[in-house]
Amino acid sequence: MKLAARVGQVTPSLTLTVTAKALAMKAEGIDVCGFSAGEPDFETPAHIKAAAQQALDEGKTRYGPAAGEPRLREAIARKLQHDNQLNYTAENVIVTNGGKHSLYNMMMALIEPGDEVIIPVPYWVSYPEMVKLAGGTPVFVQTTAATGYKITPAQLRQAITPQTKLFVMNSPSNPTGIVYTAAEIIALAEVVVEQDILVVSDEIYEKILYEGAEHLSIGAVSHKLFTRTLVSNGFAKAYSMTGWRVGYLAGAVELIKACSTIQGHSTSNVCTFAQYGAIAALSESQDCVERMRLAFSQRREVMLERINAIPGLSCVKPSGAFYLFVDISKTGLTSLEFSNSLLESQQVAVIPGIAFGADDHIRFSYATDMTTIEKGMDRLEKFMRSLK
């Protein structure tokens, strides 16, 4: 069978592959310490489940509008106004099948052959592949541990060409957990306006912040920024709703309409009763978000201390999300060699940094329980000793 050329341009998601391998080993009865999954290990809060159950009982099981249930679009617009100081209305919002699909719709609506999209490295695994699927060209800007894995305004300016259409921002970041400060965002925003490009801000980890770190949505910097910004977000990480597949994109009405047309011909609407769970997530108490954040915070402390105490490994302290991005360059191994060997010899699953464009790193997720963290760190120590 001759597949379309576009398939050859993209690589399967390594994060999903490694997670599947670890799960298969677990199913065989092997005691795997899993640090690969990018999802909270908590149950979805009970009031959110109850709202979806009620929606089911009330017969909210039919097709709905492609752009999402009106009540959810309104609740999201209110959230964006209240939490992010972004002056959106329901018309500026489309509900999508997760944050991933919001970004995919946006790339499909905006990017075409010849367009360049600036992506700081390390990046979330799907950004470059989505750009390529849309026919565009990803332009990578290298960051390092020395600059806290942050792109500087000078680097952004230098990467911009007449073909540049979009700059992808992700703060807090997957895989590094870094959070841009307000001053850093304002400085990047100046370049966006000066060079007249668009920016998409992926804010899926905005609620998972530590030690006083604050989230600033780049579109809130000024009106000039607001009109050049698209915001992607979702319910997966903050509310532990990964399997529900509810996310959203906010931006200019013209773009949202275009995304709705694409969605209308590809997935129709997002699961109707799941959207009612999302309405409850936004409109009821946010205590559940804080409870999960506190648990992540404790795990981060323990894991970071253990990893930084192991000779040969080092990790920048993250201020957000639930990942540790660990520098393995001193081992001389590639990230795939390291992660395969760690899984086979110690049954510890991590994601190789190559998935994020950084082959001298591996990513640990600490969205898992403390017992697994302690056990996994013991095994990691053993593994590192065995390399000598």
Ligand code: PLP
């Ligand atoms: N953006 C980033 C940076 C992510 O890490 C993820 C999920 O891992 C997503 C977007 C997509 O999340 P979802 O599609 O589950 O809402």
